[in-house]
Amino acid sequence: MADTANKTLDPRLNRRGFLKGCTMAAAALGLSETVVPKMVEAATSGQRPPVIWMHFQECTGCSETLLRGAHPDLANLILDIISLDYHETVMAAAGYQAEEALHDSMKKNRGKYIMVVEGSIPTKEDGIYCKVAGKTALDSLNEVAAGAAAIIAIGACATFGGVQAASPNPTGAVGVDKLITDKPIVNIAGCPPNPVNFLGTVLHFMTFNRFPALDQLKRPKFGYGRRIHDHCERRAHFDEGRFVEQFGDEFHQAGYCLYKVGCKGPETFANCPTARFNEMGVWPVSIGHGCIGCTEPAFWDTMTPFYERIPDVNIPGTGIIEDADRLGTQILGVTAAAVGIHAAVGIGKRLIKGKSGSDES
Ligand code: SF4
Ligand code: SF4
Missing domain, CATH: 4.10.480.10 (Cytochrome-c3 hydrogenase, C-terminal domain)
Structure with missing residues (x-):
């Protein structure tokens, strides 16, 4: 198990850190430690799910909390188990090159990629309050969501609109599930959310090919089921x-x-x-x-x-x-x-x- 892991993982992430991350995720999910080898197998199968990560109205705090945690193995683990094809904050490409990477991944992985959304989507005035590459967030959301296998909304903004949606909500900001209704969506709520909840959700998806059980607000019960x-x-x-x-x-x-x-x-x-x-x-x-x-x-x-x-x-x-x-x-x-x-x-x-x-x- 460990040998397989070490063959495919980023060398910065040692075996101990990798197993610890999987064990933390299993514990957060409320699963027994016996499921850890299955998680490790899924995470090291070489079939990393392609992820397209879109940023709309937000502060990037959710990405920051994943990438700059005190425990770097967690960030490495997340980045190693997914194939992060597009993420405006961390990708080296910019401008036309970045757009090309986005559209290449959408075309190549149509129906298979996971879309992660960070940030709310403004809907007033046809969505003119947030534009990237000349397109409104509204148009980009619809375009990228159409080819996604599933969507993870991360953070208070993408899940429920966030501070932008606070009264009087001048931009008509909403969360993803108010606009997209024909895809599996999971809401990793929080401002920012705990990285363990994101990691647990991704590992569950990879291990069991579905999202964990959700509450009525589409939040995973393992992370949001108790007061x-x-x-x-x-x-x-x-x-x-x-x-x-x-x-x-x-x-x-x-x-x-x-x-x-x-x-x-x-x-x-x-x-x-x-x-x-x-x-x-x-x-x-x-x-x-x-x-x-x-x-x-x-x-x-x-x-x-x-x-x-x-x-x-x-x-x-x-x-x-x-x-x-x-x-x-x-x-x-x-x-x-x-x-x-x-x-x-x-x-x-x-x-x-x-x-x-x-x-x-
Ligand atoms: S303690 Fe409350 S405010 Fe703080 S991160 Fe948890 S849910 Fe959010
Ligand atoms: S016990 Fe007191 S401090 Fe703790 S969550 Fe309840 S109200 Fe807050």
């Missing part, structure tokens, strides 16, 4: 009503829950607490910043202000504390209400403990 809040290491503080009141206070220093300073973990579905980032074993909440809900649609509108709870509706029937946070159930639904009640109960427990003088904090 941040349910796996957060600060959850015990939430349950006991121990909250940071403001950044830098003694409770912040003690690692208490960030709910009252705006953490949107209770409303957000992603694997950040378990997958973590940058080989450092950290994620935003672990280093003291609340989740801003970047894997959810329209989070720039529905999750702001980022540093406040969403003030909309009284939590009915709790009556435990008069200053318990209110939650925006119209926007966030029943889950939010349930979490609010839970938070209020936690705060209530804390007050009761405080009154009886038994509060350990």
Whole structure:
């Protein structure tokens, strides 16, 4: 297995790093380690899927997070298991040469290539707000998608429109699946997404010839099937009503829950607490910043202000504390209400403990 891998892989990517990357992807996918040899076999078969990577309205942060991670083996692994035929940011060619590479790959691999889209697509005024090589993003999307076997939308912009689609959405920006409806599409949400979720999706596609199971927003369930809040290491503080009141206070220093300073973990579905980032074993909440809900649609509108709870509706029937946070159930639904009640109960427990003088904090 390893010999085969070393024959076909970039020499920068050693066997250990390669196996580690596959093992990480298998773990993220929720698969047993026994599937790793099958993944390695698929990734080293020499039949690397051709990938055409289009950039539209975006900041290139998704590519950056893949290529500049603290763990270079991951970037190398991704680049070694696919044949990246067109990617404006990393390809050496430019201008006519780049266009030629794009059209050559589209022609040669028609019906077989994976299209990756980074960035939202403007639809107002016939899409004039984003043009590459004289074509609108809208036209390029339709042209390249027509010959694709499948499409991976990567990042908040390509999945749900991103910051460009925030109200009043001046360019009419939308995500890919609002425009393309006749191809398999997977949404790797996040701003930026965790590279492990991209890697796991690609390896799953290569190993099983299909995308992993998706949720109703087309996000792979392995990466977006659970709430941040349910796996957060600060959850015990939430349950006991121990909250940071403001950044830098003694409770912040003690690692208490960030709910009252705006953490949107209770409303957000992603694997950040378990997958973590940058080989450092950290994620935003672990280093003291609340989740801003970047894997959810329209989070720039529905999750702001980022540093406040969403003030909309009284939590009915709790009556435990008069200053318990209110939650925006119209926007966030029943889950939010349930979490609010839970938070209020936690705060209530804390007050009761405080009154009886038994509060350990
Ligand atoms: S509210 Fe945020 S910080 Fe608190 S437990 Fe939930 S995810 Fe963690
Ligand atoms: S913790 Fe929240 S805001 Fe941060 S990357 Fe994960 S989902 Fe996005």
